[in-house]
Amino acid sequence: MNKRSAVISGIGGYLPEYILTNKELERMVDTTDEWILERTGIRERRILKGENMGSSFMGAKAVNELFSKTNVNPKEIDLLICCTVTPDMLFPATANIIATEVGAVNAFSYDINAACSGFLYGLATASKFIESGMHQKVVVVGVDKMSSIIDYEDRATCIIFGDGASAVLLEADDNEGNGIIDYYFRSDAIGEKHLHMKAGGSRRPASIETVKNKEHFVYQEGKAVFKFAVTNMADAAFKVMQKNNLKAEDIAFLVPHQANKRIIDATAKRMGIGEEKVMMNIEKYGNTTAATIPLCLRDYEDQLKKGDNLILAAFGGGFTWGALYLKWNYDF
Numbered sequence: 203m204n205k206r207s208a209v210i211s212g213i214g215g216y217l218p219e220y221i222l223t224n225k226e227l228e229r230m231v232d233t234t235d236e237w238i239l240e241r242t243g244i245r246e247r248r249i250l251k252g253e254n255m256g257s258s259f260m261g262a263k264a265v266n267e268l269f270s271k272t273n274v275n276p277k278e279i280d281l282l283i284c285c286t287v288t289p290d291m292l293f294p295a296t297a298n299i300i301a302t303e304v305g306a307v308n309a310f311s312y313d314i315n316a317a318c319s320g321f322l323y324g325l326a327t328a329s330k331f332i333e334s335g336m337h338q339k340v341v342v343v344g345v346d347k348m349s350s351i352i353d354y355e356d357r358a359t360c361i362i363f364g365d366g367a368s369a370v371l372l373e374a375d376d377n378e379g380n381g382i383i384d385y386y387f388r389s390d391a392i393g394e395k396h397l398h399m400k401a402g403g404s405r406r407p408a409s410i411e412t413v414k415n416k417e418h419f420v421y422q423e424g425k426a427v428f429k430f431a432v433t434n435m436a437d438a439a440f441k442v443m444q445k446n447n448l449k450a451e452d453i454a455f456l457v458p459h460q461a462n463k464r465i466i467d468a469t470a471k472r473m474g475i476g477e478e479k480v481m482m483n484i485e486k487y488g489n490t491t492a493a494t495i496p497l498c499l500r501d502y503e504d505q506l507k508k509g510d511n512l513i514l515a516a517f518g519g520g521f522t523w524g525a526l527y528l529k530w531n532y533d534f
């Protein structure tokens with residue numbers, strides 16, 4: 203009998219309607235459409251507007267789309283994992299809120315915080331629950347409402363982030379050897395000083411002072427983060443290829459975290475693959491943190507074929523980074 207593996211059997215997603223263009227950002231901060239496009243590859247991003255609308259709102263929309271595309275009954279879901287750094291609140295977990303909202307009444311659920319690598323960590327975690335034989339249907343959601351933690355006066359940071367959500371269904375497969383095959387993940391809190399949120403946690407709870415000092419926004423030293431990202435994301439992708447004896451011609455697509463087109467290009471170059479094999483939607487959505495990778499899979503779903511070799515790669519806050527080797531499981 204073949205080893206049980208966890209395959210992706212469907213994707214859903216949600217993007218808020220409001221489009222924040224580079225042109226609109228030109229009116230908010232000292233920047234230009236040309237600078238943003240050239241330095242990042244981003245033209246526009248989506249923003250979730252409206253009172254009391256958090257990540258769970260977008261996550262539930264993504265999961266509902268997933269259920270309607272796959273015809274899965276929410277009651278069949280055993281586990282729902284939500285990957286996010288912008289939870290609705292510190293607790294309860296956003297996963298708990300989403301699971302109840304979508305009717306996954308027989309599931310247990312929890313959040314994973316691994317910033318831009320969150321979806322990859324969530325996928326690997328979920329795959330182990332399935333491979334163990336304990337669980338049959340697991341949903342992994344990547345969602346972030348980055349606009350809730352962005353200072354729209356900080357031109358170096360506000361231009362790259364956007365809001366969005368996407369979700370995949372993982373199921374067991376005992377036959378064909380598709381699904382999540384391998385991964386290489388790392389983390390190092392050396393990244394804390396370069397990318398963090400100063401207040402709002404147990405070390406520095408919210409106060410009038412923290413609000414006045416803008417300590418509830420993303421603090422990012424872009425250039426330092428860029429340097430780590432550009433080498434580590436490429437290294438991780440290359441390592442996973444080497445470990446699994448994959449050559450450039452064996453790869454159908456690189457599915458990279460969408461933080462900056464220049465980081466993506468460097469990763470593709472290291473892997474020796476051309477741009478026609480790189481999933482890219484940064485132009486439309488910017489950096490939606492935990493949602494970028496599943497949103498790419500959603501946009502390219504109709505180009506994927508059963509048995510395709512995909513390398514998913516990410517780098518983000520923590521630092522956290524890694525790459526995952528996935529064999530696609532269905533034709534669209």
Ligand code: UT7
Nearest residue numbers: 232233234237241318357358424425427428431461462518
């Ligand atoms: O996903 C989570 C992990 N995050 C990342 O992977 C982000 C990695 N970092 C980046 O993508 C890039 O560092 C940024 C896009 C954030 C910034 O681009 P950069 O090319 O690294 O710019 P920089 O910070 O080195 O700044 C270069 C120049 C500076 O001016 P001077 O000092 O050379 O005169 C900045 O003040 O560009 C200036 N600048 C801008 N100019 C116009 C910074 N932001 C802007 C802007 N518009 N929005």
